[in-house]
Amino acid sequence: xxxxxxxxxxxxxxxxxxxxxxxxxxxxxxxxxxxxxxxxxxxxxxxxxxxxxxxxxxxxxxxxxxxxxxxxxxxxxxxxxxxxxxxxxxxxxxxxxxxxxxxxxxxxxxxxxxxxxxxxxxxxxxxxxxxxxxxxxxxxxxxxxxxxxxxxxxxxxxxxxxxxxxxxxxxxxxxxxxxxxxxxxxxxxxxxxxxxxxxxxxxxxxxxxxxxxxxxxxxxxxxxxxxxxxxxxxxxxxxxxxxxxxxxxxxxxxxxxxxxxxxxxxxxxxxxxxxxxxxxxxxxxxxxxxxxxxxxxxxxxxxxxxxxxxxxxxxxxxxxxxxxxxxxxxxxxxxxxxxxxxxxxxxxxxxxxxxxxxxxxxxxxxxxxxxxxxxxxxxxxxxxxxxxxxxxxxxxxxxxxxxxxxxxxxxxxxxxxxxxxxxxxxxxxxxxxxxxxxxxxxxxxxxxxxxxxxxxxxxxxxxxxxxxxxxxxxxxxxxxxxxxxxxxxxxxxxxxxxxxxxxxxxxxxxxxxxxxxxxxxxxxxxxxxxxxxxxxxxxxxxxxxxxxxxxxxxxxxxxxxxxxxxxxxxxxxxxxxxxx
Ligand SMILES: Nc1ncnc2c1ncn2[C@@H]1O[C@H](COP(=O)(O)OP(=O)(O)OP(=O)(O)O)[C@@H](O)[C@H]1O
Ligand SMILES: [Mg+2]
Numbered sequence: 001x002x003x004x005x006x007x008x009x010x011x012x013x014x015x016x017x018x019x020x021x022x023x024x025x026x027x028x029x030x031x032x033x034x035x036x037x038x039x040x041x042x043x044x045x046x047x048x049x050x051x052x053x054x055x056x057x058x059x060x061x062x063x064x065x066x067x068x069x070x071x072x073x074x075x076x077x078x079x080x081x082x083x084x085x086x087x088x089x090x091x092x093x094x095x096x097x098x099x100x101x102x103x104x105x106x107x108x109x110x111x112x113x114x115x116x117x118x119x120x121x122x123x124x125x126x127x128x129x130x131x132x133x134x135x136x137x138x139x140x141x142x143x144x145x146x147x148x149x150x151x152x153x154x155x156x157x158x159x160x161x162x163x164x165x166x167x168x169x170x171x172x173x174x175x176x177x178x179x180x181x182x183x184x185x186x187x188x189x190x191x192x193x194x195x196x197x198x199x200x201x202x203x204x205x206x207x208x209x210x211x212x213x214x215x216x217x218x219x220x221x222x223x224x225x226x227x228x229x230x231x232x233x234x235x236x237x238x239x240x241x242x243x244x245x246x247x248x249x250x251x252x253x254x255x256x257x258x259x260x261x262x263x264x265x266x267x268x269x270x271x272x273x274x275x276x277x278x279x280x281x282x283x284x285x286x287x288x289x290x291x292x293x294x295x296x297x298x299x300x301x302x303x304x305x306x307x308x309x310x311x312x313x314x315x316x317x318x319x320x321x322x323x324x325x326x327x328x329x330x331x332x333x334x335x336x337x338x339x340x341x342x343x344x345x346x347x348x349x350x351x352x353x354x355x356x357x358x359x360x361x362x363x364x365x366x367x368x369x370x371x372x373x374x375x376x377x378x379x380x381x382x383x384x385x386x387x388x389x390x391x392x393x394x395x396x397x398x399x400x401x402x403x404x405x406x407x408x409x410x411x412x413x414x415x416x417x418x419x420x421x422x423x424x425x426x427x428x429x430x431x432x433x434x435x436x437x438x439x440x441x442x443x444x445x446x447x448x449x450x451x452x453x454x455x456x457x458x459x460x461x462x463x464x465x466x467x468x469x470x471x472x473x474x475x476x477x478x479x480x481x482x483x484x485x486x487x488x489x490x491x492x493x494x495x496x497x498x499x500x501x502x503x504x505x506x507x508x509x510x511x512x513x514x515x516x517x518x519x520x521x522x523x524x525x526x527x528x529x530x531x532x533x534x535x536x537x538x539x540x541x542x543x544x545x546x547x548x549x550x551x552x553x554x555x556x557x558x559x560x561x562x563x564x565x566x567x568x569x570x571x572x573x574x575x576x577x578x579x580x
Contacts, residue, residue: 002354004076008084009058012353015086016060016074042094043370044110045071045347045363046128048135049099054352062353065098071363075356091363093370099351103142110344111143115150118243118254119160123331123341125257129288130348131358132232132263139346140260144214144239147258151241152207163201163242164210166217168235169324171283176200177217177237186327191422194330201242214239234280236261236287236325250390250416259329264288264358287323294318294326295369298333345369385454388417401446407435421454455577490564492526500534501565502556511537511546511565518555528559537567537576546576 005012047063065071070092077085097106114124126143128136155162166177167184175181178200185197204210221237236259243254262284301316318333320326326333331341347366349359385393393416394408401408411431412420420428425447432443494500494514502510512534517523522530535553537546546567567576 004078004084005353006058008076009060011084012074012076012086013060016062016064016353040341041343041345041369042110043345043347043366044095044097044106045091045093045349045366046097046101046106046135046139047071047099047349047351048138050351059352059354061099061351062356063349063351063359065096067096069093069095071096073356073360073363074353075360076353089360089363091367093347093363093366103139104146106139106346107143107146110346111147112150114256114342114344115147117342118241118256119158121245121252121254123255123257124343125259125329125332125341126344126346127257127259127261127329128346128348129261129291130263130362131350131355134263134348134350134355134359134362136263136346136348137233137260139348140237140258141214141218144258145211147241147256148210148214149207151243152204152210159245159247161203161244161246162210163203163244164213164239165196165199165201165242166214166237166239167196167199168221168237169287169328170235171280172324174324174328175235177220178202178213181220186324188327188330192334194327196240196328233260233262234284238328250414250419252418255331257329257331261288261291261325287325290319290323290326291329292365294320294329294333298335299369301335384417385450386418386421390414390416393417393420400449401432402442404435404437406432406438406443406446410434421450491528491558491561493564494530494532494558494561499537499565499567500556501562502560503562508539511567512554512556513537513548513567515553528557530558531555532558548576 047061047065050059050061062075063071063073070090073089073091075087075089077087079085095109097109111126114126118124126140128140130136151162154160168175168177168181173183174186174196176184176199184199187195187197189195202213204213217239218237221233221235239258241256241258243256245251245253264285297316297318301318304316318335320330320333332343345366347362349355349362351359385396388396390412393412397408397411398405411428415423423431428447429440429443432438432446433440490498490500496514496516498514500512500514502512504510515533515535518531518533522532532555533553534556535548535550538549538552539546569576
């Protein structure tokens with residue numbers, strides 16, 4: 001493509017100069033801005049200006065933005081007869097920031113709205129992606145600095161404590177940029193939230209201190225020279241700003257993630273790399289491709305929820321566990337998240353016609369993300385106990401804890417529904433026992449009841465909205481059809497995946513799932529002596545809920561098996577429930 005351009009510079013100059021005249025700018029920025037205020041996921045593009053080096057090398061811009069939300073890209077091509085040609089591609093996004101737009105405008109129109117969302121306990125995420133040298137670090141750094149200014153100007157007056165951690169993901173490892181690049185682990189806790197284990201959090205007291213923290217961490221980031229950028233970021237940098245409401249201890253902490261991704265490189269860009277750099281480029285491209293898969297599949301999943309027919313729904317796998325980067329950003333793609341995440345994606349593109357191929361891919365992907373993603377609105381779902389206020393939780397305790405009623409003030413105190421639901425069983429029961437006349441059995445049963453309500457509510461009622469906020473719909477609850485009665489004895493139907501009850505043991509009932517027949521003689525036949533390798537379900541902290549231990553496999557003989565069991569997996573708690 002570059003060769004085609006450089007061999008036919010005059011042809012492309014003429015073509016593009018007439019294109020500039022044709023594509024008159026529409027000034028609809030204000031209308032677009034107002035419309036974008038309400039979006040949960042906003043997809044923008046930013047076209048950086050031509051660099052001095054590119055100008056010296058006679059590059060010309062191959063992308064024109066003729067309106068606030070549209071861009072046209074010219075891609076050099078060759079005709080069959082060898083003559084130069086071009087293909088015109090049009091893109092429509094929520095917002096396109098042209099080369100003359102300053103970072104202040106990008107911040108005001110796209111990123112600023114993330115602040116009030118996180119300020120009130122929400123999760124906000126901004127990430128920039130695109131080819132190496134397209135302006136991601138420039139954009140994210142600029143936005144971070146403006147955002148810090150805004151946050152620190154009001155933090156004190158609005159009783160907020162601000163905490164920040166900065167880390168980079170390099171290959172499959174994560175390094176703490178505030179702790180001398182110490183390696184740390186990212187793990188999922190029992191509530192499905194990703195935890196950064198042992199990462200340093202700083203508590204900046206002023207704007208200056210905050211900016212210097214960001215500068216220090218940026219200087220520790222891994223960078224190297226690429227064909228397109230002398231100071232190319234070779235890692236994904238993540239800044240997490242946590243906003244704690246000091247006045248209301250029950251309020252959830254707000255979180256703001258700012259992500260500057262490493263740039264993707266094409267094969268011709270990396271052709272001169274050393275073996276080590278090639279591995280690094282491969283790691284970057286792999287993690288970016290997993291990120292794209294996650295966003296795409298989350299989008300497809302969201303669209304499926306709008307379709308009321310259960311049959312149209314296929315199981316969608318969102319591979320967020322496949323890379324460290326997507327683990328950190330799980331809140332953006334998770335389908336079981338408690339909180340809605342506001343996300344701003346900035347697709348950064350280099351303007352040169354030489355980079356048209358790369359820019360086309362970046363913009364195509366951005367356009368695909370623009371489809372309205374329906375978001376779960378669990379926080380407003382009155383059925384879910386973790387969304388209850390302290391008053392509502394206390395009322396429910398008084399009415400549902402049996403006789404004598406458990407003292408709601410002792411049990412719930414000032415805790416919100418979310419906090420009580422997160423309380424460890426031991427603490428929960430010991431608080432219940434402080435009510436005169438309440439025995440351990442009653443306390444345990446009540447603890448289990450709260451869990452049951454939590455799980456049922458998650459399964460029964462989920463509200464979604466699609467793009468337009470007014471469009472809400474109720475997910476149709478799957479009718480509980482009676483399981484068809486199978487008259488063939490279960491011993492003759494045993495096959496991999498079937499759950500089996502092995503009867504009572506000293507510690508309770510034993511359930512297993514069939515993995516495979518033990519030997520060739522066990523494949524066919526109906527005999528009671530056949531053996532099967534099975535994985536064992538272990539008990540969990542709740543009655544009738546089990547954890548599957550795939551790694552614990554034992555061989556069981558058919559005559560010892562009691563009957564078929566029906567286990568239902570609940571992704572909210574990640575337990576299997578005995579379906580009676
Ligand atoms: N909007 C802009 N205005 C002026 N200069 C810009 C703009 N965007 C980027 N630049 C300049 O372009 C160069 C490359 O930008 P930057 O380092 O942000 O790219 P990048 O996308 O982060 O690349 P990589 O993926 O290699 O890290 C820098 O010198 C930067 O100052
Ligand atoms: Mg960069």
